[in-house]
Amino acid sequence: MDARDVLRARLLAWSDLVAAEQSCAAPDRSVDAMAAFLHRHAHWLCAHAAAGDIVAEIAETTAKAKRAAYPHRTRKFRVGGCVEPQCDGSLVAVIQPHEQLLPSEVRCDIDPEHSWPAHRWRELDRRVGRQNATGGDRWLTVVEVSKLWGLSTSNVYRLASVNSWRRRANGRRVYYYEADVLQSVG
Template identity: 40%
Template sequence: MERSSGDARLCEGDGCGRRLTGTGQRRRLCRPCLDTLTGLLGTLPALYRGCGSALEVGAAAGLREKTSGGPLPGLALNTAAVEARAEILAVLASWSGLVAQQRRLPAPRRDVALLARFLLDHVDWLAAHPAAGELTAEIARVARSARRTAHREPVRRIVVGPCAAPGCGGELTAAIRPGHGTRVRCDADPAHAWDGPQWTGLRREMEPAAPERWLTAADISRLWRTPSGTVYRLASEQKWRRVTRAGRTYYAESDVHACFARRAEKGDRPRI
């Protein structure tokens, strides 16, 4: 273990951590991660179209069920396909917006093929950007969620702990649905339910004197269901307080909260 020369840089690609070697001085991604990223960017327009056909299958199934008077299983698939498509578009548009803003270029039209092409044209610049790791994670996530839509992946459930409502003895479970974000629910009372952002707000209310919590851009992106590109843009526009530890940037949760609460009030809450 020679950790003495602090210049061994590791790949920041999603779940990678390989040692970066060679001449790509500024690049934060290893060759396999860069190849995966370009491959997925090239595939996303086809996945987007694929979700379009899932949509048609869903609608057709829904129609058939409707005539027999039963439930509408097609409807769930339908919604998931709509969400997966919206998510691909939102993520590509968000990162294209970041490239356009920081490179002072006109952003392409909101079209999946054009946006993916635009990101591919700037993929080397993106691979050197501090957000390169988040980009690989988000692109992988939307690609996974689009593929899941086609395979009707069930909802994942995670036990959170005892219910936060006063006097309630129920247990909270977080349901994570591809393309739907996180929903925290109580098994004792259906009225005890929160979505991801409300949940962090509630925790702060329960402990008003709690010290500031610090979140990574990836945490913020998951909790507020907002593409990382938008998170980075808001962080710099709104000057969120930040700290850097071990090369990672963390943002003050209360600043993030205030920012998204203002956006929600104005009605321009980000929508994926």
């Protein structure tokens, strides 16, 4: 309702401006009539000093209406430390809704240059694997934690939940941050 009210108010304001400055009759106050009126006067509006303002307001109003009509939200979650050397940032997965034009990506929360679109996620996974193999942060599977500490897998999941172990997923496989595991059971 808010988006509709904002749309109606903005169409009304711009219609009134056109009617006053063009000395013509204002349109009916329906959204359709005001939109058609503004469309008929689009060339005049484009030459007006406030053309930038109308474009910005209509774009903002359109975005608000789309968010109201299509409430799917972008999902964001932390997936681990940045893999770039000397970067203390965290990698954040940004998963866009299905119908969104922007691509999903994994990006660093500190350096925007550290970014991997979805088509490069395998490359990123290999880098994470190499980093783990060469002494970077180590992540353990549920089975590894279970075997190393003699726990049932259900206890591993319970401990991970109770102790808020950092986790990441690769497909269906879940990994837990070794330092968090060691702090709880080591």
